[in-house]
Amino acid sequence: MLRVENLTKVYKNGEIEVEALRGVSFEVKTGEMLAIMGPSGSGKSTLMHLLGCLDTPTGGRYILDGNDVSNLKEDQLAEIRNKYIGFVFQQFNLLSRTSVLHNVEVPLIYNGVRKRERREIAKEMLEKVGLGERLHHNTNEISGGQKQRVAIARALVNNPSLLLADEPTGNLDSRTEKEIMEIFLQLHQQGHTIILVTHEKSIARYAQRIIYLVDGRISREEVVRDAV
């Protein structure tokens, strides 16, 4: 499904250079659920940005679905993000002052899906995450857990091959956290490929495999359970 080879990322701010990733290599199989753990500043988010094609690596290769996407142009990356990748963020990142339904429709708009079909798909996805009753609510009228469900529905709406979640439960209480993780587990069981970043072991345990990052390098790998 995806493979990274000796991935590096250097941030340059004037004279100061920060090596956020110092050569990361691993592989993720289709349908796999992978967790990335590590202390703050170890490069987890940086890695997620590269895997999500939001940014390009300084060195190394990134093969997604058999294609090298390490050196693509901005608009080509945008198209990959739109069609092949779904994002779930810690801060939800919903568009404010618009409806739940519209938020889920946005990736479909950029994918050129017609209005009626768009409505259908978005509704269906929201029903799937248990928000069928909240379609026309404003995004600031719903709870954190509900926001994250909207974000998940939005991430899935173009049927992407890869679902990326950067600390998806970081802003949620423990009960909501469990509900959200159950959704991810379900998605995994339905065959979605998922990579999630977390600080907490209890969350990482939902995954089949955990990669530990320290200081921009993989320090160790742990297999939690065999592939379903």
Added chain:
Amino acid sequence: MLFETIKIALRSLFNNKMRTFLSMLGIIIGVGAVIAVISIAVSSREQVTSSISQMGSNLITISPGFRRGRFGGFGSSADNIFTMELGESIVNYCPAVKAVAPNNQTSGYLIAAENNYRVNIVGTTIDYLEINNYSVASGKFFSQYDLDNATDVMVLGSELAEELFGRQSPLGNKITFYYNNQRLVFKIIGVMEEKGMGITGNLNGSAYIPISTYLNKISGSRHIDSFFAQANSSEEAKLAVSQIDYLLFKYTGDRNEYRLMSQDQLLDTINQVTVTMTLMLSGIAGISLLVGGIGIMNIMLVSVTERTREIGIRKALGAKRKHILSQFIVEALTLSSIGGIIGIFIGYFIAYGVANMGGWVLVISLPTVLLAFGFSLIVGLFFGIYPAFKASKLDPVIALSYE
């Protein structure tokens, strides 16, 4: 896709009503000013020129030059030649001239019963009527007999008759003209028809008496203030002017001693003045449009900064540069076009109000409206491009982490 972009842009404008309105204000004022200024200028010019051309374009005025009476002593030589004889010479020696009438004027008070009224008394001859395309509404104008004998008869302008006698007929009444501590009693023999304004001024508020009476009893001199001459036809107006010029130059030897003015020249002058004024005012209005555009750019830049995170989210979800670019350009265009439309209405109402007060017909030209609207769109586009470009260039990772 364009339709979606417009909807996204409209949604975001609608979500920020106050800001949207404020950013449109400059455009509203600019377009409103352009429409108002041009409509008012065009309408008032229409008004003036139409009343002037009512008088016929073959009218020429002949008057002494500005040097008249300088140093309080002897005037220019033109003073000596501006007499009734000059009028006769012009008719005799200028074949393109059909008729000439003297035009002596002075102001004083007319007293009838309990009303008195400050008026212009005009001393002239019968030809005055034809030259000015003017006629009597009731009674009669003074005759050659009145001119020969300097009789005390008077014909009132329409406005004057109404002011002094109301609905009653003034015919046959005696009226006192009070001037320079002198009292002269006239018999009213006629009332003129109503007439528009021209180079001859407001005819309706004047009273007309024989020139002989005027010279004998009011001015006490042989001097004629000015003449009206009529060319044979409007085609011959220019020819008539040059013939009169030739004659007067022969008499005076100096072009500063006299002035010739035709209706055509007057129209030209008025047109020139209004065109210059319209251009100047439009320039000012244009500058306010420009300022409006800068206002839009300002607001758009703020909006881009404020919505950095939204841009990041959209990019993460697959928006390409063109999507973000067009979203913000459409937003700017929407701002400027809605502002433009509101401005057109406001400008129209201002022009309407002014036209109403001035009592003329409002002329709104479609090209003006389209021009102002088009200009506001161009301003919106021009000043929207930079902020939109800035938005489209944002790095998604940085935009997403923007607080």
